[in-house]
Amino acid sequence: MGLEGRLLGERYRLLRRAGSGASGTVWRALDEAAVREDDREVAVRRPRLPGDPEEESYRRAAHRLYREARAAARVDHPAAVRIHDVVVEEAGLDGLPWIVTEWVPGESLRDVLLRGPVAPPEAARIGLAVLGALRAAHAVGIVHRAVRPANVLLGRHGRVVLTGFGTAHLAGGQPARGSGPAADLRSLGDLLRTAAGDPPPSGPLGALAERLPAGPDPSRPDAEEVARQLESVVRDLRPAPDQEPDRSPDQEPSIGSGTGPSIEPGTESRTGPKRSDQVRPSRVTP
Numbered sequence: 019m020g021l022e023g024r025l026l027g028e029r030y031r032l033l034r035r036a037g038s039g040a041s042g043t044v045w046r047a048l049d050e051a052a053v054r055e056d057d058r059e060v061a062v063r064r065p066r067l068p069g070d071p072e073e074e075s076y077r078r079a080a081h082r083l084y085r086e087a088r089a090a091a092r093v094d095h096p097a098a099v100r101i102h103d104v105v106v107e108e109a110g111l112d113g114l115p116w117i118v119t120e121w122v123p124g125e126s127l128r129d130v131l132l133r134g135p136v137a138p139p140e141a142a143r144i145g146l147a148v149l150g151a152l153r154a155a156h157a158v159g160i161v162h163r164a165v166r167p168a169n170v171l172l173g174r175h176g177r178v179v180l181t182g183f184g185t186a187h188l189a190g191g192q193p194a195r196g197s198g199p200a201a202d203l204r205s206l207g208d209l210l211r212t213a214a215g216d217p218p219p220s221g222p223l224g225a226l227a228e229r230l231p232a233g234p235d236p237s238r239p240d241a242e243e244v245a246r247q248l249e250s251v252v253r254d255l256r257p258a259p260d261q262e263p264d265r266s267p268d269q270e271p272s273i274g275s276g277t278g279p280s281i282e283p284g285t286e287s288r289t290g291p292k293r294s295d296q297v298r299p300s301r302v303t304p
Contacts, residue, residue, distance in 0.1 A: 147178035
């Protein structure tokens with residue numbers, strides 16, 4: 019039987035499958051308990067684990083997914099997807115959590131790149147937003163470990179959103195060699211190479227994309243240097259002062275204009291408290 023119409027945690031109604039991959043399936047859903055109309059539409063991610071649900075290793079992995087998703091709700095940044103809730107149903111046979119996040123209208127960077135690479139300033143703008151989300155995650159001990167075009171959404175009004183935090187890894191655990199925040203920076207370099215074209219174009223962005231994926235090396239830039247270099251490339255998106263369009267004194271700039279990742283209209287007040295306070299208490303303990 020299909021899952022369309024299923025009610026999770028007594029509040030999230032699955033509408034249709036939005037996408038599926040090796041790591042799981044994403045559903046478009048409605049939060050039937052939401053007070054605000056703008057909060058009703060959500061995304062529900064169902065992770066996928068290999069193995070037998072009856073095995074102890076599977077159950078441990080499922081529990082770790084739950085803990086990591088809860089921990090990722092603390093990541094507070096406009097370019098990091100907002101995690102609303104983590105639901106484990108009592109009747110679920112596999113024990114896997116359903117991870118409820120904001121719904122971001124738009125398309126993934128992977129889909130955009132099917133039509134060809136983007137210009138270096140746009141690749142840098144996307145990379146700068148992703149870097150901001152990663153730095154916010156690293157500040158609370160979260161390592162993403164899945165920075166790739168499929169997990170970068172390009173929303174309305176220029177918003178860039180990094181998703182996939184439901185399968186993030188806690189930096190305080192026992193990371194494998196080569197993991198940790200540095201691994202996320204290397205993955206960001208791979209993302210930039212893919213976005214701008216591989217091999218990347220000559221210039222500052224190409225040089226940065228080549229340096230980031232390198233192994234442990236004193237010449238590899240840290241997050242602050244990466245941010246500075248990306249900002250310098252993004253400046254090419256901004257018109258020079260003498261090229262600014264004429265605007266009457268009472269005319270306001272449009273929402274989403276500029277080069278940074280902007281927030282959709284109506285979402286500014288939804289950022290609210292820190293992420294750790296936003297996870298909704300609808301989990302049904304197995």
